[in-house]
Amino acid sequence: MTLPKNKGFTILELIVTVTVLAVLMAIAVPTFRGTMRRAHLSDSVNTLVGDLQFARSEAAMRHKFVSVCRSLDGKACATDDSNYDVGYIVYAYDASADGANQTYDASDSTHELLRTTPITTDVSIQATDGDVLTFGQTGLPAANGTRTAMEFVFCSRQAGKTKDPGENNSESPGSRVMLGVSGSLINTKLASSASCLPTE
Numbered sequence: 001m002t003l004p005k006n007k008g009f010t011i012l013e014l015i016v017t018v019t020v021l022a023v024l025m026a027i028a029v030p031t032f033r034g035t036m037r038r039a040h041l042s043d044s045v046n047t048l049v050g051d052l053q054f055a056r057s058e059a060a061m062r063h064k065f066v067s068v069c070r071s072l073d074g075k076a077c078a079t080d081d082s083n084y085d086v087g088y089i090v091y092a093y094d095a096s097a098d099g100a101n102q103t104y105d106a107s108d109s110t111h112e113l114l115r116t117t118p119i120t121t122d123v124s125i126q127a128t129d130g131d132v133l134t135f136g137q138t139g140l141p142a143a144n145g146t147r148t149a150m151e152f153v154f155c156s157r158q159a160g161k162t163k164d165p166g167e168n169n170s171e172s173p174g175s176r177v178m179l180g181v182s183g184s185l186i187n188t189k190l191a192s193s194a195s196c197l198p199t200e
Contacts, residue, residue: 038156038172040123045175048117048152048154049185057139063137064092064093065094067102070083070086072087074087076106077132079103080130083125085119085121087118089117090114094110100136101144102132122156123155125153126165128151141180141181148181153195153197
């Protein structure tokens with residue numbers, strides 16, 4: 001009786017297989033990484049635009065001031081910088097002698113926290129300034145100092161980087177969202193040579 005021979009891969013076949021897999025991975029991984037970065041950036045843009053539209057509509061519906069400000073903990077405003085990727089909050093308060101652009105005060109019964117958006121580490125969101133952004137009772141943006149419009153610039157960050165302004169490149173183009181004096185929001189792709197910092 002003869003025993004059947006076990007058939008397997010030769011060393012040459014194994015080397016060829018591993019080489020082909022390595023080439024395919026070298027092609028697929030950068031493409032996948034670029035797709036993920038673009039998706040994360042798009043999600044961040046859509047989230048902020050949605051929150052600004054929400055704030056505007058709530059101000060008109062409630063006939064109150066509704067403000068947006070940077071927040072490191074979702075409980076208080078942090079106006080010391082202009083990067084919104086640290087997180088931000090949306091809150092309402094009564095029109096009063098104190099006027100618009102009040103910072104959120106959880107101990108004030110007239111202040112109501114409406115929405116909290118947490119930190120975004122893989123996308124940089126740089127704004128015109130870090131001052132409170134307010135929509136008035138008619139839904140129009142209220143002036144804050146000399147600022148009447150607001151610009152937000154979104155750029156992807158490389159893995160491991162959490163504080164730089166990000167990168168605008170062909171793999172993952174950045175976006176600019178402009179909030180005009182009429183309350184309109186315009187989202188455009190950054191030009192290839194554009195900075196990841198606001199121009200206004």
